[in-house]
């Protein structure tokens with residue numbers, strides 16, 4: 001028997017992405033390219049999403065007039081791309097933040113320190129091509145501290161979304177403030193954008209540098225200068 005009800009009511013043929021989008025819209029939750037939506041996914045939906053995305057990539061390849069039925073090289077490209085987007089390069093949208101424990105700052109440390117370089121692996125929201133570079137984080141500790149390696153973990157999670165660099169740095173700053181409430185926070189990102197290297201103006205050496213300073217780094221110019229000096233020293237240690 002054929003149902004006369006629209007698919008959105010029967011739920012049978014509604015793409016999983018539409019169900020998720022409707023849920024987010026009803027809850028008033030933003031789902032921009034650089035937002036994380038992990039809290040709004042139900043059990044099993046990520047797997048369904050992977051199947052849906054693979055189907056769309058397959059159609060994209062067909063629209064590009066690539067013979068995926070006979071080309072052994074692109075035979076499973078759609079499935080690979082879907083997995084890569086959902087679980088690797090954009091995992092920061094669909095997967096929860098890695099568990100990061102913070103500890104009380106028992107010794108009341110209040111000297112600044114920097115961590116870096118931390119790898120930046122992201123993609124631009126405009127072209128979905130890589131943004132690759134390095135990031136340095138400066139902290140003047142507050143009431144709580146987190147382990148050094150945790151900065152890499154949270155940065156990887158934040159950067160693994162489609163971004164523009166300026167917003168990526170702000171989102172990373174918000175997450176670090178939430179995790180350890182430092183008295184001061186500084187972040188510097190230097191990255192190369194493949195939408196400038198690979199296409200468009202094709203400038204292979206151009207990089208974008210931006211920074212954000214909050215708390216004591218913002219109010220105290222000497223502290224800010226110390227951060228950039230420490231980054232310079234760490235950079236000089238890099239093997240080119």
Ligand SMILES: [Zn+2]
Pocket residue numbers: 124125126127128129193195196
């Ligand atoms: Zn771009």
